Amino acid sequence: MSRLKRSDRPYDIVLFGATSFAGALTAQYLAAHGPDDLRWAIAGRNEDKLRALRERLPKGTDVGVLTADVSDPDSLRALAEHARVVATTVGPYLTYGEELVAACADAGTDYLDLSGEPEFVDLMYVRHDARARETGARLVHACGFDSVPHDLGAYFTVRQLPEGVPLTVDGFVTADAMFSGGTFASALNQFARGRQMIAAARDRGRHEPRLVGRRAAAPTGTPRYAQEVGAWALPLPTIDAQIVRRSAKALERYGPDFRYRHYAAVRRLPVAVGGVAAMGALFAAAQVPPARRWLSGRVRPGDGPSAEKRAKSWFSVRFVGEGGGRRVFTEVAGGDPGYDETAKMFAESALSLAFDDLPETSGQVTPAVAMGERLIERLRRAGITFRVASSR
Numbered sequence: 001m002s003r004l005k006r007s008d009r010p011y012d013i014v015l016f017g018a019t020s021f022a023g024a025l026t027a028q029y030l031a032a033h034g035p036d037d038l039r040w041a042i043a044g045r046n047e048d049k050l051r052a053l054r055e056r057l058p059k060g061t062d063v064g065v066l067t068a069d070v071s072d073p074d075s076l077r078a079l080a081e082h083a084r085v086v087a088t089t090v091g092p093y094l095t096y097g098e099e100l101v102a103a104c105a106d107a108g109t110d111y112l113d114l115s116g117e118p119e120f121v122d123l124m125y126v127r128h129d130a131r132a133r134e135t136g137a138r139l140v141h142a143c144g145f146d147s148v149p150h151d152l153g154a155y156f157t158v159r160q161l162p163e164g165v166p167l168t169v170d171g172f173v174t175a176d177a178m179f180s181g182g183t184f185a186s187a188l189n190q191f192a193r194g195r196q197m198i199a200a201a202r203d204r205g206r207h208e209p210r211l212v213g214r215r216a217a218a219p220t221g222t223p224r225y226a227q228e229v230g231a232w233a234l235p236l237p238t239i240d241a242q243i244v245r246r247s248a249k250a251l252e253r254y255g256p257d258f259r260y261r262h263y264a265a266v267r268r269l270p271v272a273v274g275g276v277a278a279m280g281a282l283f284a285a286a287q288v289p290p291a292r293r294w295l296s297g298r299v300r301p302g303d304g305p306s307a308e309k310r311a312k313s314w315f316s317v318r319f320v321g322e323g324g325g326r327r328v329f330t331e332v333a334g335g336d337p338g339y340d341e342t343a344k345m346f347a348e349s350a351l352s353l354a355f356d357d358l359p360e361t362s363g364q365v366t367p368a369v370a371m372g373e374r375l376i377e378r379l380r381r382a383g384i385t386f387r388v389a390s391s392r
């Protein structure tokens with residue numbers, strides 16, 4: 001499918017799963033901030049819910065309504081063929097996501113999701129990257145808080161450092177926020193699948209071309225007191241470090257030998273110890289099916305933090321980058337990471353893929369590789385901070 005044919009499609013952006021907690025916020029954002037001539041549609045399995053959502057959008061919003069169900073591959077193919085960009089919030093992606101990735105790869109349609117699920121992303125690489133390269137589709141996972149601030153923050157930090165020398169970047173995440181039903185379900189799903197996750201990563205490793213003449217690593221750090229940010233640093237086993245490493249593999253600008261480590265930053269030791277214990281307990285409970293089912297029932301799909309709670313939520317990711325005799329401190333910061341800012345990052349990523357003049361890429365690509373500088377500009381205009389705190 002040629003680029004020209006793609007531009008003839010009736011919609012610039014189709015938002016699938018628009019009725020989800022994150023999807024509805026993304027629809028609100030697109031309605032308020034999309035360009036006047038944006039051709040877009042909300043899509044999902046329940047037409048009544050979609051129409052009710054459309055009623056809640058600002059008066060006069062011109063948006064189509066499309067029905068599709070993940071259990072009906074033809075309906076997903078039709079979505080992919082009607083849009084230049086499909087953005088989906090239908091998760092857990094490991095359960096619901098693959099058919100849409102396949103349809104977009106096949107139709108040459110750009111695809112975006114909010115997945116923070118490493119196993120899903122690795123499986124999609126092995127199964128659909130090659131086809132997407134043939135058709136020119138860009139498959140961009142993790143376009144929410146997982147992993148945009150970390151991926152673009154590391155990219156921004158690297159750009160403050162000298163070229164052509166070994167570089168190290170450490171990211172320290174601090175946030176005050178709550179999660180929704182979909183996020184909780186996705187996290188539990190992942191915790192229960194440690195072995196499958198490792199197997200998918202190994203299989204990806206067998207398919208991925210080796211990096212020749214350069215190195216890019218994302219080792220798990222060890223818990224420590226990080227003097228440089230004045231906080232306890234706990235290694236964060238999220239997808240973010242993998243995404244940063246993939247950006248470093250793809251882009252020469254990260255230098256001949258790049259290393260990224262990803263941490264949660266906690267000021268007080270008892271909070272750090274409590275956080276590790278709570279995560280350990282959740283991980284252990286997720287291994288036992290009845291406990292997992294009980295936990296899943298605590299936060300239902302469609303539930304999420306209230307507007308008041310979200311208004312008080314915030315995040316900050318501080319980066320310390322070093323190389324070539326320079327040391328730089330940078331920060332990416334904003335409001336509610338899980339939802340308001342995730343909706344902003346997701347919608348701006350979709351708009352960037354649809355309208356910005358971007359590097360020629362295809363196949364599975366990270367946010368930094370697909371959109372880099374253009375997405376940083378968009379997010380800054382939308383109120384997310386990217387700043388150099390100090391350098392020497």
Ligand SMILES: NC(=O)c1ccc[n+]([C@@H]2O[C@H](COP(=O)([O-])OP(=O)(O)OC[C@H]3O[C@@H](n4cnc5c(N)ncnc54)[C@H](OP(=O)(O)O)[C@@H]3O)[C@@H](O)[C@H]2O)c1
Nearest residue numbers: 019020021022069070091144145146180182183186301302
């Ligand atoms: N930090 C991040 O990057 C971040 C932040 C937020 C969310 N997320 C991820 O985004 C995803 C959505 O989270 P959420 O809490 O917003 O989800 P949610 O409210 O639980 O909504 C799930 C969505 O999936 C749809 N769905 C379920 N089965 C379907 C099917 N058979 N066909 C079509 N659609 C189907 C639902 O449609 P109905 O409305 O018709 O039931 C709903 O729109 C999760 O995977 C979550 O982990 C990531």
